[in-house]
Amino acid sequence: MENNKFLDIKGLNVSFYTQKGVVRAVRDLDLWINKGETLALVGESGCGKSVTASSIIRLIPSPPGKIESGEIFLDGQDILKLSEEEMQKIRGDKISMIFQDPMTSLNPVFKIGDQIAEIFITHYGLKKKEALERAVEMLDMVKIPSPEKRVKSYPHQLSGGMRQRVMIAMALASPHPGIMIADEPTTALDVTIQAQILDLMKELQEKIQMSLLLITHDMGVVAEMASRVAVMYAGRKVESADVYSIFENPFHPYTVGLLNSMPSNEKYKHNARLEAIEGNVPNLLEIGDGCPFENRCKYAKDICRNKFPEIKDMGNNHHVWCHFAGELNF
Amino acid sequence: MEKILEVKNLKKYFEIKKEGLKATESHILKAVDGVSFDVYKGETLGIVGESGCGKSTLGKTILNLHQKTEGDILFHGVDIGNLSPAQMKPYRKRMQMIFQDPYSSLNPRKKISYLLRQPMRVHNLDKEIDVEARIDQLLTIVGLDVKYKNRYPHQFSGGQRQRIGIARALSLNPEFVVCDEAVSALDVSVQAQILNLLMDLQKEFGLTYIFIAHDLAVVELISDRIIVMYLGRIVEEAPKVSLIANRLHPYTKALFEAFPEMNPRNRRVKKIIVGDVPSPIDPPSGCHFHPRCPFAKDICKSQYPDLKEVSPGHKVACWLYE
Numbered sequence: 001m002e003n004n005k006f007l008d009i010k011g012l013n014v015s016f017y018t019q020k021g022v023v024r025a026v027r028d029l030d031l032w033i034n035k036g037e038t039l040a041l042v043g044e045s046g047c048g049k050s051v052t053a054s055s056i057i058r059l060i061p062s063p064p065g066k067i068e069s070g071e072i073f074l075d076g077q078d079i080l081k082l083s084e085e086e087m088q089k090i091r092g093d094k095i096s097m098i099f100q101d102p103m104t105s106l107n108p109v110f111k112i113g114d115q116i117a118e119i120f121i122t123h124y125g126l127k128k129k130e131a132l133e134r135a136v137e138m139l140d141m142v143k144i145p146s147p148e149k150r151v152k153s154y155p156h157q158l159s160g161g162m163r164q165r166v167m168i169a170m171a172l173a174s175p176h177p178g179i180m181i182a183d184e185p186t187t188a189l190d191v192t193i194q195a196q197i198l199d200l201m202k203e204l205q206e207k208i209q210m211s212l213l214l215i216t217h218d219m220g221v222v223a224e225m226a227s228r229v230a231v232m233y234a235g236r237k238v239e240s241a242d243v244y245s246i247f248e249n250p251f252h253p254y255t256v257g258l259l260n261s262m263p264s265n266e267k268y269k270h271n272a273r274l275e276a277i278e279g280n281v282p283n284l285l286e287i288g289d290g291c292p293f294e295n296r297c298k299y300a301k302d303i304c305r306n307k308f309p310e311i312k313d314m315g316n317n318h319h320v321w322c323h324f325a326g327e328l329n330f
Numbered sequence: 331m332e333k334i335l336e337v338k339n340l341k342k343y344f345e346i347k348k349e350g351l352k353a354t355e356s357h358i359l360k361a362v363d364g365v366s367f368d369v370y371k372g373e374t375l376g377i378v379g380e381s382g383c384g385k386s387t388l389g390k391t392i393l394n395l396h397q398k399t400e401g402d403i404l405f406h407g408v409d410i411g412n413l414s415p416a417q418m419k420p421y422r423k424r425m426q427m428i429f430q431d432p433y434s435s436l437n438p439r440k441k442i443s444y445l446l447r448q449p450m451r452v453h454n455l456d457k458e459i460d461v462e463a464r465i466d467q468l469l470t471i472v473g474l475d476v477k478y479k480n481r482y483p484h485q486f487s488g489g490q491r492q493r494i495g496i497a498r499a500l501s502l503n504p505e506f507v508v509c510d511e512a513v514s515a516l517d518v519s520v521q522a523q524i525l526n527l528l529m530d531l532q533k534e535f536g537l538t539y540i541f542i543a544h545d546l547a548v549v550e551l552i553s554d555r556i557i558v559m560y561l562g563r564i565v566e567e568a569p570k571v572s573l574i575a576n577r578l579h580p581y582t583k584a585l586f587e588a589f590p591e592m593n594p595r596n597r598r599v600k601k602i603i604v605g606d607v608p609s610p611i612d613p614p615s616g617c618h619f620h621p622r623c624p625f626a627k628d629i630c631k632s633q634y635p636d637l638k639e640v641s642p643g644h645k646v647a648c649w650l651y652e
Contacts, residue, residue, distance in 0.1 A: 044517035045488075159606045190380035191546065195588035195602045217518060220547075220590030224597060243594045261522035264547035264592050272529060272551055276522035280487050 012070035040226035096171035113151025234292035340401035376553030432491030489520035
């Protein structure tokens with residue numbers, strides 16, 4: 001089990017030093033992903049899910065950002081100890097990343113074929129001509145029609161879904177694709193295109209046994225894709241479990257609230273009014289050492305205000321950070 | 331039931347000019363292309379579809395924010411599409427809009443009280459009613475603390491700003507509100523609050539909504555009837571219950587099938603439609619959906635099917651049901 005972890009984050013703390021004060025964007029985060037597994041990191045704006053992703057590829061803008069402490073083991077190697085040069089070699093090789101808006105991640109003035117070919121030139125030392133041939137193969141693999149023609153297209157000539165396919169092709173072009181970090185990969189896409197992209201990601205992942213860290217706010221996408229789920233709120237992980245336990249037996253009041261907030265939840269088939277979580281996400285500058293969900297939680301007691309709970313093991317690798325985990329009736 | 335709005339064969343075309351090196355090409359984009367439907371008092375009519383289907387243009391055109399190209403927009407029997415701005419003014423008071431982006435729809439340099447006062451001032455209500463009391467009342471209605479009224483928009487979160495946008499839309503006591511992706515920019519937990527608020531307000535003030543969104547679950551939750559659009563046209567229109575029980579158009583089926591379910595044990599047995607939504611500038615001939623449709627026949631390639639009623643209130647535009 002232990003040596004099966006492809007990515008293993010231990011005690012990660014990331015802060016941003018702003019004019020208004022220190023924002024603790026990620027606090028004491030432990031997270032691991034096994035080989036070939038899909039972990040969904042779920043949460044709303046400002047919960048720290050994207051900062052976690054940027055930490056894994058070491059692209060936290062610094063200043064103002066800083067990784068304060070923690071270890072990130074990738075394939076057994078602590079990447080926080082690597083030099084920038086060594087890290088450069090890992091990016092686009094063992095780790096690759098795709099983003100919500102593929103237009104901003106592709107260079108608008110180069111043909112997509114050249115952009116994919118660059119990977120083969122840099123990481124494999126191929127000549128331009130061979131590299132372009134490989135680029136065509138990659139486009140074919142992500143099911144872009146007439147790839148020989150498409151390599152000559154510029155990003156703006158492709159639809160959003162096609163661009164995301166190109167990004168996936170680039171992520172898979174690396175010599176040792178070990179983990180793909182997908183940060184809201186389908187959020188900007190239409191639902192029929194989203195279905196196509198999710199399907200493609202699943203299929204390719206099975207084919208090359210790659211780990212996938214899927215960052216999303218959409219519980220529907222989680223249900224569709226994940227094997228395990230970690231829920232974050234205001235910088236903290238509050239619950240983690242396999243996908244079935246999260247949906248069928250959630251223990252944290254926030255997870256429950258999140259599931260109840262989804263209009264697609266089965267329970268709203270007849271009664272239309274949603275069971276919403278009241279209040280707003282707190283300002284990260286103002287969160288102390290208590291549970292960050294305390295001000296919106298209807299079960300909160302004094303202890304929640306003062307102390308962030310210890311990990312509670314509910315069995316079966318289901319972990320919850322709530323003082324009253326298992327004692328609440330939702 | 332009383333009809334408050336009747337839309338007949340409405341068209342909105344845009345002229346798109348592409349300036350090339352040699353010549354300027356001109357294309358016609360048929361954003362809304364011959365759309366007819368009714369809206370009844372007190373109901374919520376949901377309009378769904380993917381990008382480029384014309385749902386937002388439709389919303390703006392029926393409020394006369396876009397000048398229509400052709401067709402009738404009858405609001406209580408009066409064709410508002412041909413009215414001058416001055417003639418339109420009394421109708422503006424009765425029909426309002428809530429926008430998607432709570433950041434760009436509020437003037438960042440004005441206090442909340444100003445933003446809420448402005449519509450009442452424009453419509454000369456400030457002489458008739460106590461505007462300040464009304465502002466307090468509006469803030470309370472949408473669940474904001476009255477003491478916030480002298481703050482600026484940037485001091486609020488996205489959800490709170492959307493509440494301000496709703497308060498502004500309600501300030502004139504409208505009977506008809508078009509919500510254009512009103513909850514799409516919000517986080518899930520906040521989205522739920524705003525949806526509840528919109529449903530509560532509808533009950534309390536007898537509002538009629540057109541609710542435009544791309545999120546199928548949201549539309550299914552809030553609507554009484556649903557219209558599905560594809561490339562400028564209505565492909566299916568039905569009462570919600572009837573649409574859930576029996577999705578008829580192949581596009582409607584594909585769209586709802588593609589929507590991820592909340593149950594990990596029900597992972598999709600895939601029937602994913604292929605291809606992208608074609609460009610609305612040069613849509614496919616015949617039924618616009620035929621290149622992606624698994625059931626396309628010869629006639630689909632040449633002729634656009636009429637929207638036909640197949641069961642009470644349930645209409646579909648598809649040759650399979652002719």
